[in-house]
Amino acid sequence: MTSRTVASATPAAAAAAASVSVPLAVGSAPPPPPLAQQPSSSSDFAPFIPGFLHWVHVCNNGAAAAAAGEFLDLTVAGRTVGYLKADFAERLLQFPDVFQRSGSGSSGGSNGGSSGGVAVHPRLATQQQRTEAIAGVLQQLRAEGLIEGWRDELYPAVQSFHDEPAFLIERAAAPHFGIKAYGVHINGFVTLPDGSQELWVARRSRTKPTWPGKLDHIVAGGQPHGLSCQENVVKECEEEASVPEQLAVRAKAAGAVSYTSLQPAGLKRDVLYCYDLELPADFVPQPQDGEVEEFMRMPVHRVAEIVATTNEYKENCALVIIDWFMRHGYITPDMPGYLDLLRGLRSGDCS
Amino acid sequence: MTSRTVASATPAAAAAAASVSVPLAVGSAPPPPPLAQQPSSSSDFAPFIPGFLHWVHVCNNGAAAAAAGEFLDLTVAGRTVGYLKADFAERLLQFPDVFQRSGSGSSGGSNGGSSGGVAVHPRLATQQQRTEAIAGVLQQLRAEGLIEGWRDELYPAVQSFHDEPAFLIERAAAPHFGIKAYGVHINGFVTLPDGSQELWVARRSRTKPTWPGKLDHIVAGGQPHGLSCQENVVKECEEEASVPEQLAVRAKAAGAVSYTSLQPAGLKRDVLYCYDLELPADFVPQPQDGEVEEFMRMPVHRVAEIVATTNEYKENCALVIIDWFMRHGYITPDMPGYLDLLRGLRSGDCS
Numbered sequence: 229m230t231s232r233t234v235a236s237a238t239p240a241a242a243a244a245a246a247s248v249s250v251p252l253a254v255g256s257a258p259p260p261p262p263l264a265q266q267p268s269s270s271s272d273f274a275p276f277i278p279g280f281l282h283w284v285h286v287c288n289n290g291a292a293a294a295a296a297g298e299f300l301d302l303t304v305a306g307r308t309v310g311y312l313k314a315d316f317a318e319r320l321l322q323f324p325d326v327f328q329r330s331g332s333g334s335s336g337g338s339n340g341g342s343s344g345g346v347a348v349h350p351r352l353a354t355q356q357q358r359t360e361a362i363a364g365v366l367q368q369l370r371a372e373g374l375i376e377g378w379r380d381e382l383y384p385a386v387q388s389f390h391d392e393p394a395f396l397i398e399r400a401a402a403p404h405f406g407i408k409a410y411g412v413h414i415n416g417f418v419t420l421p422d423g424s425q426e427l428w429v430a431r432r433s434r435t436k437p438t439w440p441g442k443l444d445h446i447v448a449g450g451q452p453h454g455l456s457c458q459e460n461v462v463k464e465c466e467e468e469a470s471v472p473e474q475l476a477v478r479a480k481a482a483g484a485v486s487y488t489s490l491q492p493a494g495l496k497r498d499v500l501y502c503y504d505l506e507l508p509a510d511f512v513p514q515p516q517d518g519e520v521e522e523f524m525r526m527p528v529h530r531v532a533e534i535v536a537t538t539n540e541y542k543e544n545c546a547l548v549i550i551d552w553f554m555r556h557g558y559i560t561p562d563m564p565g566y567l568d569l570l571r572g573l574r575s576g577d578c579s
Numbered sequence: 580m581t582s583r584t585v586a587s588a589t590p591a592a593a594a595a596a597a598s599v600s601v602p603l604a605v606g607s608a609p610p611p612p613p614l615a616q617q618p619s620s621s622s623d624f625a626p627f628i629p630g631f632l633h634w635v636h637v638c639n640n641g642a643a644a645a646a647a648g649e650f651l652d653l654t655v656a657g658r659t660v661g662y663l664k665a666d667f668a669e670r671l672l673q674f675p676d677v678f679q680r681s682g683s684g685s686s687g688g689s690n691g692g693s694s695g696g697v698a699v700h701p702r703l704a705t706q707q708q709r710t711e712a713i714a715g716v717l718q719q720l721r722a723e724g725l726i727e728g729w730r731d732e733l734y735p736a737v738q739s740f741h742d743e744p745a746f747l748i749e750r751a752a753a754p755h756f757g758i759k760a761y762g763v764h765i766n767g768f769v770t771l772p773d774g775s776q777e778l779w780v781a782r783r784s785r786t787k788p789t790w791p792g793k794l795d796h797i798v799a800g801g802q803p804h805g806l807s808c809q810e811n812v813v814k815e816c817e818e819e820a821s822v823p824e825q826l827a828v829r830a831k832a833a834g835a836v837s838y839t840s841l842q843p844a845g846l847k848r849d850v851l852y853c854y855d856l857e858l859p860a861d862f863v864p865q866p867q868d869g870e871v872e873e874f875m876r877m878p879v880h881r882v883a884e885i886v887a888t889t890n891e892y893k894e895n896c897a898l899v900i901i902d903w904f905m906r907h908g909y910i911t912p913d914m915p916g917y918l919d920l921l922r923g924l925r926s927g928d929c930s
Contacts, residue, residue, distance in 0.1 A: 480908025
């Protein structure tokens with residue numbers, strides 16, 4: 229795998245890219261590199277900011293379309309819980325027992341200017357009724373090949389995280405319905421005796437259907453219905469990296485990033501909860517569930533260089549890593565673009 | 580000084596308040612309290628969230644007025660750099676060599692819906708010319724008692740932090756002109772051997788003109804023109820708390836909070852850069868410039884209790900402390916209100 233520069237990189241990022249030589253396949257848990265390779269000053273991060281902003285823009289490539297009202301509201305009892313592409317909306321309306329057209333102009337979702345849309349049929353009065361009826365529709369759409377990558381994992385359809393879900397829906401269908409989706413993303417890091425820090429980096433399995441071979445956090449996972457975030461962190465730590473529970477519970481909640489991404493299926497409206505997990509220097513994560521090909525530990529500056537100047541990373545993970553850089557003093561207010569980046573990390577509907 | 584509960588506190592905050600008994604005057608550097616007083620779980624913070632949200636709303640009591648266009652744009656060469664109350668705008672227009680009415684409807688500031696406004700006279704073509712002309716106006720307004728609390732400190736008038744300033748203006752006049760103002764706010768904290776943490780808390784001098792006797796960060800200061808944020812952090816650390824440079828440079832940039840506050844003078848549009856300064860357990864800050872009456876070290880949970888259930892704290896400092904709680908795992912996604920709080924901390928124009 230070669231390092232590729234970001235096509236639309238700015239001159240600053242391009243300059244930074246030109247100086248990069250990143251042999252990525254370093255195997256599991258390499259020894260810390262000589263200190264001379266580690267920057268002593270956070271000022272080294274200034275040239276990376278244009279490259280970081282690039283990923284903010286990439287992850288928010290659906291914001292303009294959403295604001296322009298190019299999607300139809302999906303409502304339940306008058307509350308907008310999703311956004312639909314026009315052709316997918318038409319397909320749903322072919323199930324008149326489950327979906328019906330809502331009056332144009334009835335909309336007013338906080339997240340976009342779309343007018344009119346599709347309502348879940350009001351005869352489906354409870355969460356369970358709606359969940360079952362929509363599951364029936366999805367079985368048919370799945371059989372037609374319209375919904376791919378079935379996960380057997382239920383996501384709640386909500387306006388904001390702690391709402392009572394209007395219905396539960398198979399994870400693979402979330403982007404088709406423009407449902408808000410939540411995840412827990414964990415940056416695992418080590419602080420060396422000299423105070424410098426290294427981040428654990430995972431390379432996703434090349435056989436994974438999504439983002440094969442891309443770089444990722446030590447642990448990250450979608451937030452399914454019925455688990456607390458804390459429980460999910462512990463579960464994913466064990467499953468993905470063999471991090472034992474007594475270490476996993478040390479993961480600290482540290483904020484969230486959000487974005488609005490345009491995908492072939494529809495609008496991906498994600499909020500990723502960011503966790504910091506400081507690990508002992510002698511801990512080495514191990515792949516367990518086959519989702520990860522290898523784990524590598526890298527100096528923070530090198531991770532920043534890869535994020536800013538290549539497209540090795542899974543895109544949304546780049547945002548969570550940039551958020552970590554911002555919270556840990558690597559990016560500072562004296563660097564131009566600081567507040568643009570800070571603001572950009574929560575461009576999506578962060579509710 | 581007695582602990583007061585927040586007048587508009589929610590039932591949850593009121594319940595928390597009822598259980599508070601906070602003897603605040605504990606003198607400098609008290610010994611760490613017995614461990615039994617320290618909560619072992621961050622779940623203790625859930626009842627504080629309504630109290631934390633209260634301060635977000637208090638600090639943003641100017642947002643609605645700004646959005647409703649109750650202020651007039653102040654423009655320089657077509658760019659909006661401030662917002663004016665109508666009567667202050669009329670007063671400025673009595674200096675026709677310096678200010679002139681701008682066409683109504685010419686506005687479009689990203690920050691509000693105000694129409695028309697006041698322009699700095701286009702014959703003042705450079706930053707220096709504008710700075711000098713406005714300073715002359717301010718001398719007269721100061722003599723009239725219209726501008727109080729003169730600081731002899733220049734703030735830049737910008738749309739965003741790294742812009743070339745349109746002009747420089749005395750700090751005391753910033754709210755009258757609705758100029759963006761920036762500051763550096765430093766949370767000083769200690770990690771005890773058992774892993775628990777304590778925050779350094781300052782009590783402002785009772786002779787200070789602004790917020791006398793209120794609780795504050797170990798160090799905080801406005802960001803004047805001509806200093807980098809890093810230089811300002813080191814300078815303020817020395818001046819306010821006798822933190823030596825070799826400790827002060829360890830302060831880590833960790834983000835920012837922003838808010839839009841309505842004041843008698845006008846609109847306070849602030850961005851506060853948040854810094855984390857982890858201090859050795861044996862370091863004791865000392866008041867130096869007379870701005871601080873005493874420093875106290877308190878368990879994190881106790882600081883949270885004070886913020887959530889009293890009005891002891893200077894209001895904007897509450898936001899920076901809440902941001903620290905959020906970044907250090909004390910407030911978690913499983914607590915209702917988490918994202919409202921996270922979003923609320925950057926309600927203002929964070930640019």
